Amino acid sequence: MSLVQSVLAPGAQQRRAIAKAITLLESTRTDHRAQADEMLTALLPHTGNAFRLGISGVPGVGKSTFIEALGLHLIAKGHRVAVLTIDPSSTVSGGSILGDKTRMEKLSVHEMAYIRPSPSSGTLGGVAEKTREAMLVCEAAGYDIVIVETVGVGQSETAVAGMTDMFVLMQLPNAGDDLQAIKKGVMELADLVVINKSDLDADAAMRAQAQITSAMRLLGQQGNPEHARHHQHVWHPQVIQLSALLGEGVDRFWHEVESFRRLQMLNGRLATRRQHQALSWMWERIEAGLKQAFRQDAEVRRLLPQLTTDVSQGRVAASTAARQLLAAAASNSSVRAEPVAAHASHNPASPSTGSGRAEA
Ligand code: GDP
Secondary structure, three states, X not given: OOHHHHHHOOOOOHHHHHHHHHHHHHOOOHHHHHHHHHHHHHHHHHOOOOEEXXXXXXXXXXXXXXXXXXXXXXXXXXXXXXXXXXXXXXXXXXXXXXXXXXXXXXXXXXXXXXXXXXXXXXXHHHHHHHHHHHHHHHHHOOOOEEEEEEEOOOOHHHHHHOOOOEEEEEEOHHHHHHHHHOOHHHHHHOXXXXXXXXXXXXXXXXXXXXXXXXXXXXXXXXXXXHHHOOOOOOOOOEEXXXXXXXXXXXXXXXXXXXXXXXXXXXXXXXXXXXXXXXXXXXXXXXHHHHHHHHHHOHHHHHHHHHHHHHHHOOOOOHHHHHHHHHHHHHOOHHHHXXXXXXXXXXXXXXXXXXXXXXXX
16 A cells, blocks of 8 residues: 555554654655655645644643643544644754653543654744645544644744634733733734633633733734624634633633634635635745755855855945845856755645645
């Protein structure tokens, strides 16, 4: 049986096939990349039917406790749950904030769940690419809920919001006391805010809920005018409380997710969101590929050290240097033959996250 067939076939061998497929995707070898693209193309028609849920929050907010509780709740309802992570610390140090083996003890051994830690190195864009592709493998294998988890630092939240259907931000009960500490950009990404550990301090949790609700309303008024108007066909980001540790509020959480999903399907935004994600993903990868090719260009490499010195010592204007380097690269055909660009043309479907429904 081919790897694609083994990924698609439910049964005892499937888990190993998924792991093998993801390892292939993560390989940096050019011949592996060609095989991986072929595999993705074959898997793509089987993707797109899962719900993709992004979850973010600072270390210690309770993400793994929550995902364990939610995952088991969903399995009890008959779902199959995959959990993937984008760990920004792995892109800096090769270390891991999210990689702790003791996380999600019950879920990680459950046969209806599949948990895969973040790829362990590379740029954030590179790690995000692998996670997007791993998501497709899990979807093709029949996991109908894919959770992508990240930590509340840097650009990783934008990356996760950019590959999921719904983005959930987890907060602590004291979050409302210091709204400044919540990055405005991240609040704007959130479709749902969860105040976790509400069991610790009920008053603080109530306060946080009220403050974040009004802050989100304000952001809605400043940003997306549709959020300010109450409209039954438009989702208004919600703020709810829960206790992951006690399992309280998990039901309510899922109810909100289902309302969101239903509404987004009815008003067409689920499909539009996936289309935008696939296209911006394609461009993100093109830009990364061009930049890589630019840096590898022989003429650029020849000119770069001197121009770097000239710019840093104020002898040449930064924009002049940039133009000279771009002109040097443009006169050299190697930029056009860069592997990432070749991969995109080899398999135009692969940069998309299998928005099967959108593409169908
Ligand atoms: P993560 O770093 O975001 O994955 O956080 P963890 O899930 O590892 O949780 C960090 C700590 O908070 C652990 O000791 C959990 O037991 C505890 N915790 C998680 N959720 C709750 C909750 O709802 N209430 C209380 N009291 N503690 C919680």
